[in-house]
Amino acid sequence: MAKRATLKDVAARAGVSQGMAGRVLGNYGSYSKDTQRKVRAAARAVHYSPNVIAKALRTRRTRTVGVLISDITASFWTSMIRGIQDRAARDGYSIIVCNSDEQSHDEKAALATLVERGMDGLIISPTLGNHSYLRQLWRGGTPLVLVDRKVDGLDAPSIRVDNRAAAREAVSYLVRLGHRRIAIIRGPEGVETNDERFAGYAEALAEQRIPLQPALVKNARFLQEKSFEATRELLRARIRPTAIFVCNEAMASGCIHALKEARVRIPQDISFITFDDTVWAEYLDPPITCVSQPSYSMGMLAFDHLLGQIHGHGGRARPQEEVVMKTRLVIRGSCARVNGA
Amino acid sequence: MAKRATLKDVAARAGVSQGMAGRVLGNYGSYSKDTQRKVRAAARAVHYSPNVIAKALRTRRTRTVGVLISDITASFWTSMIRGIQDRAARDGYSIIVCNSDEQSHDEKAALATLVERGMDGLIISPTLGNHSYLRQLWRGGTPLVLVDRKVDGLDAPSIRVDNRAAAREAVSYLVRLGHRRIAIIRGPEGVETNDERFAGYAEALAEQRIPLQPALVKNARFLQEKSFEATRELLRARIRPTAIFVCNEAMASGCIHALKEARVRIPQDISFITFDDTVWAEYLDPPITCVSQPSYSMGMLAFDHLLGQIHGHGGRARPQEEVVMKTRLVIRGSCARVNGA
DNA sequence: TTGTACGCGTTATCAG
DNA sequence: CTGATAACGCGTACAA
Numbered sequence: 258m259a260k261r262a263t264l265k266d267v268a269a270r271a272g273v274s275q276g277m278a279g280r281v282l283g284n285y286g287s288y289s290k291d292t293q294r295k296v297r298a299a300a301r302a303v304h305y306s307p308n309v310i311a312k313a314l315r316t317r318r319t320r321t322v323g324v325l326i327s328d329i330t331a332s333f334w335t336s337m338i339r340g341i342q343d344r345a346a347r348d349g350y351s352i353i354v355c356n357s358d359e360q361s362h363d364e365k366a367a368l369a370t371l372v373e374r375g376m377d378g379l380i381i382s383p384t385l386g387n388h389s390y391l392r393q394l395w396r397g398g399t400p401l402v403l404v405d406r407k408v409d410g411l412d413a414p415s416i417r418v419d420n421r422a423a424a425r426e427a428v429s430y431l432v433r434l435g436h437r438r439i440a441i442i443r444g445p446e447g448v449e450t451n452d453e454r455f456a457g458y459a460e461a462l463a464e465q466r467i468p469l470q471p472a473l474v475k476n477a478r479f480l481q482e483k484s485f486e487a488t489r490e491l492l493r494a495r496i497r498p499t500a501i502f503v504c505n506e507a508m509a510s511g512c513i514h515a516l517k518e519a520r521v522r523i524p525q526d527i528s529f530i531t532f533d534d535t536v537w538a539e540y541l542d543p544p545i546t547c548v549s550q551p552s553y554s555m556g557m558l559a560f561d562h563l564l565g566q567i568h569g570h571g572g573r574a575r576p577q578e579e580v581v582m583k584t585r586l587v588i589r590g591s592c593a594r595v596n597g598a
Numbered sequence: 599m600a601k602r603a604t605l606k607d608v609a610a611r612a613g614v615s616q617g618m619a620g621r622v623l624g625n626y627g628s629y630s631k632d633t634q635r636k637v638r639a640a641a642r643a644v645h646y647s648p649n650v651i652a653k654a655l656r657t658r659r660t661r662t663v664g665v666l667i668s669d670i671t672a673s674f675w676t677s678m679i680r681g682i683q684d685r686a687a688r689d690g691y692s693i694i695v696c697n698s699d700e701q702s703h704d705e706k707a708a709l710a711t712l713v714e715r716g717m718d719g720l721i722i723s724p725t726l727g728n729h730s731y732l733r734q735l736w737r738g739g740t741p742l743v744l745v746d747r748k749v750d751g752l753d754a755p756s757i758r759v760d761n762r763a764a765a766r767e768a769v770s771y772l773v774r775l776g777h778r779r780i781a782i783i784r785g786p787e788g789v790e791t792n793d794e795r796f797a798g799y800a801e802a803l804a805e806q807r808i809p810l811q812p813a814l815v816k817n818a819r820f821l822q823e824k825s826f827e828a829t830r831e832l833l834r835a836r837i838r839p840t841a842i843f844v845c846n847e848a849m850a851s852g853c854i855h856a857l858k859e860a861r862v863r864i865p866q867d868i869s870f871i872t873f874d875d876t877v878w879a880e881y882l883d884p885p886i887t888c889v890s891q892p893s894y895s896m897g898m899l900a901f902d903h904l905l906g907q908i909h910g911h912g913g914r915a916r917p918q919e920e921v922v923m924k925t926r927l928v929i930r931g932s933c934a935r936v937n938g939a
Numbered sequence: 940t941t942g943t944a945c946g947c948g949t950t951a952t953c954a955g
Numbered sequence: 956c957t958g959a960t961a962a963c964g965c966g967t968a969c970a971a
């Protein structure tokens with residue numbers, strides 16, 4: 258690793274003091290046009306590039322933000338990450354992303370390294386568990402933005418969608434098509450996002466006085482295989498659902514897998530609707546009807562909000578804001594009017 | 599941001615010198631059992647956690663590696679990133695990933711920030727353009743591993759697949775099914791990966807003395823929309839292909855989009871095969887036949903190799919290695935025997 | 940406008 | 956085994 262040039266090298270070559278060199282290269286303080294020229298030339302000559310580490314130690318700013326999500330592999334997160342990255346790059350920030358895999362333990366570990374590494378701020382989608390550590394960080398003044406989920410007793414700003422309304426819209430759509438036996442494949446209880454989606458499901462049913470049948474509620478913990486199994490159970494049951502509402506992408510593929518395996522036709526035999534959109538959803542047969550979330554925009558917005566806090570006026574009032582973004586019910590071909598309705 | 603405890607605080611509380619505290623907490627040097635106890639206790643009491651920035655400044659090691667790829671949004675890259683992350687986390691490393699979007703300019707900019715930020719090593723998939731900067735880094739001793747692609751005149755280790763062989767296998771499969779008018783939707787010329795895939799395509803054709811028809815070769819620069827247009831052109835042409843070989847995932851969706859739009863049936867009217875596998879490929883109608891790359895493993899391996907270099911014995915012999923991993927031709931339902939063959 | 944000197948929190952060296 | 960003390964590269968208050 259060829260030793261990089263430092264301010265000292267530049268200063269020596271330019272025939273000025275190190276402090277001077279620092280001033281013109283960091284453009285602060287004051288200096289004459291002439292020294293500016295000399296320093297700039299010297300810097301170019303030795304290929305000077307500032308040592309970000311040293312600067313960080315001195316200024317206590319790393320220009321790096323930490324991102325903690327469940328799994329970068331899920332397309333919802335991938336595109337949100339891209340949104341964050343794009344905004345971050347624009348402003349000279351880098352990001353470090355960690356996966357919690359919905360494990361409270363991993364989340365805590367990741368959070369610890371993120372803090373140790375002196376992140377200027379954190380963008381987090383908390384999994385379930387005890388978040389006292391998070392609250393402590395927030396109270397301590399760490400810039401923080403919650404995405405996709407909130408956590409009780411933490412009034413940090415959050416960027417989310419109205420999961421309840423979105424779910425209700427989706428299920429109501431099913432109801433309007435005549436469905437009454439609508440199953441839901443949901444994620445882990447306690448995860449706020451998911452509880453809201455379930456609430457929306459329940460609401461849509463209640464609105465039409467359709468009883469909520471426990472046998473039609475499956476918890477697949479956001480996991481593909483669990484959803485696969487859950488769907489199988491649904492199909493084996495005495496009363497088969499005429500429609501299935503799935504709560505995220507991973508579970509959607511598991512569900513479809515089981516449906517294909519059992520040669521259940523969509524939407525003739527069962528209607529299908531899911532949270533999260535993919536490039537591929539449109540090309541499946543039939544094209545999948547889904548609730549699309551603006552994940553890329555959410556990422557950009559999350560970063561912007563975080564940056565606001567970072568540049569924020571000291572310990573002044575924090576923007577205890579909650580941005581609720583619009584989802585879109587993308588109607589394609591996986592839902593049909595119920596047989597005989 | 600509550601000020602974090604430093605070695606000085608710990609030392610004061612433990613009644614020892616700062617140097618001593620540093621020794622036991624960093625377990626180097628030597629110290630008595632008794633001071634160890636005292637220091638440990640003090641550290642716990644004040645919630646000491648080492649300042650990674652200061653350590654990095656001193657040791658010139660950030661325990662962070664930079665990853666530079668074209669677009670984290672493509673599933674091939676997403677899962678490779680996950681592989682890198684998992685291995686990195688295991689060893690206490692973090693990663694910073696940048697997207698080049700196949701733009702030489704963006705690549706250079708990203709590389710610069712990565713270097714500025716003092717990455718311990720770099721995992722890179724170079725786009726096309728001048729890589730003198732990269733060569734300079736490598737010669738300068740920066741730990742480096744190339745993934746997916748190589749670059750001329752850079753003998754850094756690389757983790758790749760045998761793109762030529764994989765493409766040949768895919769196209770040969772098409773030929774065995776009786777196809778002779780096989781189109782290819784390829785990426786940008788000059789990108790090594792892609793040139794190899796094209797070479798494999800050409801080879802498979804040559805083996806069977808099938809002339810390579812320029813009209814059947816479309817360059818869609820790895821872009822979805824370009825592929826969409828290219829496919830349309832293919833369908834409008836006087837001699838329609840009976841099969842299409844697509845060189846990556848983004849282009850695959852563009853191609854399928856055009857096929858669906860034109861109501862061309864797969865595989866009855868046209869057979870379809872592509873590089874890259876997705877969770878969804880299996881559930882499309884028909885399920886997509888494809889060349890699957892072990893991207894997750896490639897990521898893990900890339901990190902391991904990089905770590906080897908980082909821990910490598912000083913400026914000793916560099917592992918100018920080239921790992922070529924196996925691809926898998928996953929035969930599903932998108933290819934059929936050609937009509938009348 | 941310019942130079943000097945100190946400190947950010949570590950690690951590492953050198954006496955004792 | 957232990958305690959000073961010097962870097963690492965940069966920002967910045969202070970003096971000139």
